[in-house]
Amino acid sequence: MPPTGMHLKILLPFGVFAEKTGVSRIVVEGREGSFGLLPRRLDCVAALAPGILTYETTEEGEVFVGVDEGTLIKTGPDVLVSVRDAIAGPELGRLREAVDRQFRNLDERERHVRSVMMKMESGFIRRLARLQHE
Numbered sequence: 001m002p003p004t005g006m007h008l009k010i011l012l013p014f015g016v017f018a019e020k021t022g023v024s025r026i027v028v029e030g031r032e033g034s035f036g037l038l039p040r041r042l043d044c045v046a047a048l049a050p051g052i053l054t055y056e057t058t059e060e061g062e063v064f065v066g067v068d069e070g071t072l073i074k075t076g077p078d079v080l081v082s083v084r085d086a087i088a089g090p091e092l093g094r095l096r097e098a099v100d101r102q103f104r105n106l107d108e109r110e111r112h113v114r115s116v117m118m119k120m121e122s123g124f125i126r127r128l129a130r131l132q133h134e
Contacts, residue, residue: 006039006074008055010065011082018065018088020057026079027054028072037074046072048083050103052095064092066099 005022026037029051037044053065070083085103089095 004039005057006037006077006079008079008081010053010067010086011080012086013084017083017086020055020060022057022059023055023079024058025056028067028081029053030072037079039077041074043075044072045074048072048081050099052092052099053081053086064089064095066095066103068103 005024006026008018008020008023008026010017010019024039027034028037028046029049030046031049034051035046048067048070050068051066053067054062055065056062066087066089067081068084068086070081073080073082087095087098087102089098
């Protein structure tokens, strides 16, 4: 018997955000752009960028979820999406704004913190190297 739909599970570091069965299609934003999944698509793994995940079921229709960066794994009818954070919202425009504000700005702050940490580490290593040469 052909598959009746996919089983979608959105995982967060502290629990399960959503678990849906009978999902007919999924659209996500990857690092290389948006792509879609249908029940009979081959298995795959993809890195996700912060953006909107869209899925569709017969009962709920089209549903939008804002997701932070993470990973998608599709094996057979099972689709696991593991992300750092997720937010649900009925209105796509407001959800897009929330994703931009919360997830993409966080990435900019993280890049800044990493840059500062790299400078501190390189300074520490230079001083340590000078001590070894003395």
